[in-house]
Amino acid sequence: MKLVTISISHYVEKVKWALHRAALSYTEESHIPGLHALITLWHTQGRHRATPVLIDGDQVIPDSTAILAHLTTKYGQKWLYAPADALELEERFDRNIGPHTRRFIYQQLFDSGLSVADIFAQDVVPAWQKALLPLVAPVIKEGMIRDMAIHPLAAENSRITFEKEFEFVADRLRDGRPYLCGDQLSAADLAFAALSAPVILPKGYGARLPDPDDAGPEAKAVIEKYRATPAGQFVLRLYREERQKPAKNY
Numbered sequence: 297m298k299l300v301t302i303s304i305s306h307y308v309e310k311v312k313w314a315l316h317r318a319a320l321s322y323t324e325e326s327h328i329p330g331l332h333a334l335i336t337l338w339h340t341q342g343r344h345r346a347t348p349v350l351i352d353g354d355q356v357i358p359d360s361t362a363i364l365a366h367l368t369t370k371y372g373q374k375w376l377y378a379p380a381d382a383l384e385l386e387e388r389f390d391r392n393i394g395p396h397t398r399r400f401i402y403q404q405l406f407d408s409g410l411s412v413a414d415i416f417a418q419d420v421v422p423a424w425q426k427a428l429l430p431l432v433a434p435v436i437k438e439g440m441i442r443d444m445a446i447h448p449l450a451a452e453n454s455r456i457t458f459e460k461e462f463e464f465v466a467d468r469l470r471d472g473r474p475y476l477c478g479d480q481l482s483a484a485d486l487a488f489a490a491l492s493a494p495v496i497l498p499k500g501y502g503a504r505l506p507d508p509d510d511a512g513p514e515a516k517a518v519i520e521k522y523r524a525t526p527a528g529q530f531v532l533r534l535y536r537e538e539r540q541k542p543a544k545n546y
């Protein structure tokens with residue numbers, strides 16, 4: 297299998313986590329933003345631009361949730377959707393967390409002078425694309441601001457939206473359950489932890505995230521604030537205990 301990615305993407309991270317846990321081997325084909333669209337649009341015949349896209353033989357599966365469903369049906373990864381409400385929660389977090397943690401943290405990091413070239417210069421990106429980054433970074437940044445609506449008012453609304461979801465998760469975990477749907481890890485946990493990662497910056501993420509110590513004092517204080525919440529602690533625990541867990545048959 298081949299996974300087409302923008303490597304740092306948190307939706308990509310959700311899929312990498314599931315593939316790792318399922319012990320399914322794959323290669324990652326990673327691109328810088330902009331160039332990624334040539335590849336994703338080509339594979340999906342113009343239907344889908346975003347990453348991740350999974351290529352499995354002659355099957356092309358765009359969208360992280362559809363990819364997890366594919367791993368369940370084709371590769372027997374029943375653990376992903378064993379709890380009845382796992383899919384509903386995954387879709388909820390895809391909507392209420394994914395776009396919002398991303399917009400909020402980019403606003404913070406842009407304010408602290410983040411280097412866009414550095415963020416996307418991941419190990420898996422081909423050298424020729426990395427070499428282009430210093431030249432195209434300003435264009436990428438403009439595209440991000442436009443496509444993700446990264447501006448202070450929208451970022452503030454996004455903060456309110458994902459903080460509500462953090463409260464929702466804290467309420468759910470209050471009865472002492474180890475995972476969001478009870479006793480077993482599911483797609484709901486992967487989605488919540490991976491999509492919250494931009495504001496938690498956990499160790500063990502499947503790409504190089506900014507170091508909180510380099511993020512500037514304001515951004516660093518924000519990360520520490522979210523890490524200290526019950527939902528933040530849950531994300532850190534899942535990364536510590538589950539993200540790198542050796543795969544076995546589930």
Ligand SMILES: N[C@@H](CCC(=O)N[C@@H](CS)C(=O)NCC(=O)O)C(=O)O
Pocket residue numbers: 302305306307308333345346347348358359360361390
């Ligand atoms: N619903 C999609 C969202 C994927 C998504 O938003 N991907 C972003 C990276 S985090 C992307 O590739 N953006 C570039 C684009 O849309 O062209 C999924 O679950 O896979």
